[in-house]
Amino acid sequence: MAILVLGGAGYIGSHTVDRLVDRGVDVVVVDSLVTGHRAAVNSKAKFYQGDIADQPFMRDVFKENPAIDAVIHFAAFSLVAESMKKPLKYFDNNTSGMIKLLEVMNEVGVKKIVFSSTAATYGIPEQVPIKESDPQQPINPYGESKLMMEKIMRWSDQAYGIKFIALRYFNVAGAKPDGSIGEDHNPETHLLPIVLQVAAGTREKLQIFGDDYDTPDGTNVRDYVHPFDLADAHILAVDYLRQGHDSTAFNLGSSTGFSNMEILKAAREVTGKPIPAELAPRRPGDPDTLIAASDKARKVLGWKPQFDDIHKIIETAWKWHATHPNGYQDR
Ligand SMILES: NC(=O)c1ccc[n+]([C@@H]2O[C@H](COP(=O)([O-])OP(=O)(O)OC[C@H]3O[C@@H](n4cnc5c(N)ncnc54)[C@H](O)[C@@H]3O)[C@@H](O)[C@H]2O)c1
Numbered sequence: 533m534a535i536l537v538l539g540g541a542g543y544i545g546s547h548t549v550d551r552l553v554d555r556g557v558d559v560v561v562v563d564s565l566v567t568g569h570r571a572a573v574n575s576k577a578k579f580y581q582g583d584i585a586d587q588p589f590m591r592d593v594f595k596e597n598p599a600i601d602a603v604i605h606f607a608a609f610s611l612v613a614e615s616m617k618k619p620l621k622y623f624d625n626n627t628s629g630m631i632k633l634l635e636v637m638n639e640v641g642v643k644k645i646v647f648s649s650t651a652a653t654y655g656i657p658e659q660v661p662i663k664e665s666d667p668q669q670p671i672n673p674y675g676e677s678k679l680m681m682e683k684i685m686r687w688s689d690q691a692y693g694i695k696f697i698a699l700r701y702f703n704v705a706g707a708k709p710d711g712s713i714g715e716d717h718n719p720e721t722h723l724l725p726i727v728l729q730v731a732a733g734t735r736e737k738l739q740i741f742g743d744d745y746d747t748p749d750g751t752n753v754r755d756y757v758h759p760f761d762l763a764d765a766h767i768l769a770v771d772y773l774r775q776g777h778d779s780t781a782f783n784l785g786s787s788t789g790f791s792n793m794e795i796l797k798a799a800r801e802v803t804g805k806p807i808p809a810e811l812a813p814r815r816p817g818d819p820d821t822l823i824a825a826s827d828k829a830r831k832v833l834g835w836k837p838q839f840d841d842i843h844k845i846i847e848t849a850w851k852w853h854a855t856h857p858n859g860y861q862d863r
């Protein structure tokens with residue numbers, strides 16, 4: 533049996549491919565490299581460059597690799613601010629891309645998929661920690677595109693028997709502990725890589741977007757999860773489907789929140805650098821607090837995250853940023 537990883541050259545995908553290869557799993561990767569990096573893909577995985585919406589290309593990938601019985605799907609755009617300005621780009625790549633993919637999967641008879649959903653499908657939460665059964669009311673096109681993917685999956689399961697697990701990640705941070713792969717987005721918009729770029733000297737200062745939120749220190753609170761722990765959850769989710777269980781969704785987070793100021797303080801402690809920061813206006817669309825209730829994944833999948841300490845997560849990310857201040861340097 534082999535697993536097809538879509539978007540396996542991206543930040544989270546490359547860590548998952550690495551983890552799968554480490555466990556001796558046969559891995560086939562498809563990535564258009566629109567935001568990913570060829571150098572991030574473990575050399576033991578078979579790599580195809582192409583778009584998941586290109587059906588003739590995807591048919592060939594399945595035909596050439598008949599051992600594929602399950603798909604892990606990361607291939608999407610995920611910048612909230614960009615999605616507000618270019619919503620159709622998100623509905624096209626994320627939502628239409630999923631439809632095109634499911635058509636081919638149905639055709640070739642591969643009927644298991646684990647895919648990246650997001651905390652952004654919840655919008656402004658009515659309560660924290662957020663449970664899987666809480667209302668999903670996205671406040672940006674990115675979150676909406678992912679919620680549409682979840683809904684399309686439900687109907688595709690009902691009609692074609694394609695079983696799915698939607699994994700709703702909270703804030704992903706950290707890198708492979710040996711520092712060989714890590715996060716390299718361009719532009720970078722996420723808090724921790726920006727903080728560490730300042731520490732590494734490739735960015736002048738951090739801007740903290742708002743300090744008047746309804747949180748203990750006034751800055752937003754987020755729940756951070758390491759890509760290796762996410763990778764393990766994907767592997768468990770594929771096993772769960774292979775055991776014949778029904779489709780469902782899981783939150784993936786640490787169930788602990790850290791404010792933006794707490795992240796800055798922890799990063800100063802880990803790096804020993806001053807990391808200059810200044811206050812800036814709120815960024816539109818930021819909910820006060822996002823914390824996952826992730827006991828369902830722990831109970832049902834047996835998920836046991838290893839990186840349960842924010843200092844440990846930051847240490848792994850710092851190892852990557854300190855040794856790769858300009859990322860993969862491939863564009
Ligand atoms: N980073 C986070 O904090 C976070 C949080 C929640 C959910 N997610 C989701 O996780 C997934 C991975 O996120 P990431 O941070 O690794 O992003 P990323 O941009 O690093 O990775 C996405 C990968 O998919 C590829 N890709 C995009 N569209 C494609 C297409 N149509 N065909 C083929 N390849 C395509 C890109 O080249 C890239 O390698 C995304 O679906 C994202 O929405 C990310």
Ligand SMILES: O=c1ccn([C@@H]2O[C@H](COP(=O)(O)OP(=O)(O)O[C@H]3O[C@H](CO)[C@H](O)[C@H](O)[C@H]3O)[C@@H](O)[C@H]2O)c(=O)[nH]1
Pocket residue numbers: 610611612650651652701702703704721722723724726738739740741742752753754792815818822
């Ligand atoms: O330069 C910066 C960058 C970010 N922030 C703040 O840091 C916090 C975290 O922001 P990120 O951009 O790192 O992450 P988000 O919480 O906005 O979003 C991330 O997590 C979400 C789920 O929680 C979605 O999945 C989304 O795709 C993913 O990017 C926010 O309060 C943001 O305003 C700053 O203060 N300064």
